[in-house]
Amino acid sequence: MRASDLERVKSLPLFTDVAADTFRVATAGAHLQRFPGNTVLLLEGDPVDFLYVLLDGQVELHGTWNDRETVLAILRPVSTFILAAVVLDAEALMSARTLERCEILMIPGDAIRTAMRLDPRFGMAVSRDLAGCYRGLVRTIKNHKLRNSTERLANYLLALRAADNSGGVVRLHHEKRVLASLLGMTPENLSRAFAALQQHGVTVEGAVVTLRSIGALEALAKPDPLIDNHAPRGGEIVAEADAEVWSSEWYRANPSDASAAGKRHG
């Protein structure tokens, strides 16, 4: 493993602010692995032995039931995934597969759990990480239950724009059928949703989407800071916002989207 890779891992919110010793313990048995595209890394139901750290490429998390399948998240570097299952030493609830050639660091779950026991700062970091993931999922559910497909797409495009800091031209990062599933619709309906957004200044050419009128699009999308992580807060920026910045990367990958229970609720 290259030193530069370790640096990238260390820069993860999960590991910044953690003692050097802890970091060494946590990454002790880790190994770097390369996967071709379209490779299954993990099947839902499998025991989870490693924490995965995506260093390069794209990974899709998806779930299945009764011959139906849905994309739950799409990750881009640098991201960890499957942390919750590692913490609980439980079976995976989502399958993971590479969408393209990937470089992935695999950290033994035992090492993670040991590090948590040794270093309260690391435990804190894990908690903060999971809390951010949880809140990402809350946003996702609100997005799905409160908006229709066109509204979800509109907000997704605005989130992409915010993440890439692009002017009025954004580039889709994944195939449209994958995006459709992530947004909870069929490829056919994604197509129609794009068509519907033409009336709001949106034109599509392959993966390149031009937003001719941000105002018109926002009027339809009504982005909300309590759903869309990119949406502007009303008042002053407070310190707490800092903590949430963690989510920016996931959000980047899943704009309008993002990452529990009777004894606990976020």
Place this chain on the structure above:
Amino acid sequence: MRASDLERVKSLPLFTDVAADTFRVATAGAHLQRFPGNTVLLLEGDPVDFLYVLLDGQVELHGTWNDRETVLAILRPVSTFILAAVVLDAEALMSARTLERCEILMIPGDAIRTAMRLDPRFGMAVSRDLAGCYRGLVRTIKNHKLRNSTERLANYLLALRAADNSGGVVRLHHEKRVLASLLGMTPENLSRAFAALQQHGVTVEGAVVTLRSIGALEALAKPDPLIDNHAPRGGEIVAEADAEVWSSEWYRANPSDASAAGKRHG
């Protein structure tokens, strides 16, 4: 605050296995409060100053957007809620309101965060709690994206049965319009979903639902351990199952439902 209440709090997964000192620190500034029904405890967007522990009554968590509203979870005792926001010292993403007369312990967020810094076991407990919450939400999203409304209701009923250990007669714990929103449909459609389930041996009389044929209902519902926390695992019961038992209470409140981001994904 009665000693028996403290005992109930201590029996929460969040606090079992935690040093007595830590427990004292965490619950130092806590105070017990009673609320009438239909009272707003917290509005989405508000800063979160307390971890809430529901000791008696029912609390609903919901979200709003653009004049639409949806129920995200319904809690029953003993449950903590809003832990993720406390850990991050962030604004609430969900509103909370009592559905009936409630008794709630409010623990200052500072105390929780301090305890996490002092005691790695508590940090671990918080992580495990949040991991369970996260996984509950993953289940919820799969439930919503992969199933239609009738299938969701069928699984909800089966989960209720499993949680209450009732034979073929289950009692709904909340108003049907609240249940409808939790399951992601309108009250009218919940009514129709119940009607559709008549063909599968389900009859409804007020809050009492009779499941005449579990087999027929399961054939439709196809409960899945990777979505429904109650569903039977295939093979042997493994140790990890233990960890997940945490979720049972939330799951009890939200059967067929139950408990992250580019830099972390569960």
Place this chain on the structure above:
DNA sequence: CGCGCATTTGAGGACTGTCAACTTCCGTGG
């Protein structure tokens, strides 16, 4: 150039939401 796959488009149907009227339930007040 031709094949395969992704995407698009059209037609039709299934599912879900909306509106309105009706029924039932429950608590209040007579």
Place this chain on the structure above:
DNA sequence: CCACGGAAGTTGACAGTCCTCAAATGCGCG
């Protein structure tokens, strides 16, 4: 104890949203 009012729940008619199937188009790679 009963009558009443209001809210919850149900039912029907209708519309909007979304899915399915099929066919056409477009793109990329051999």
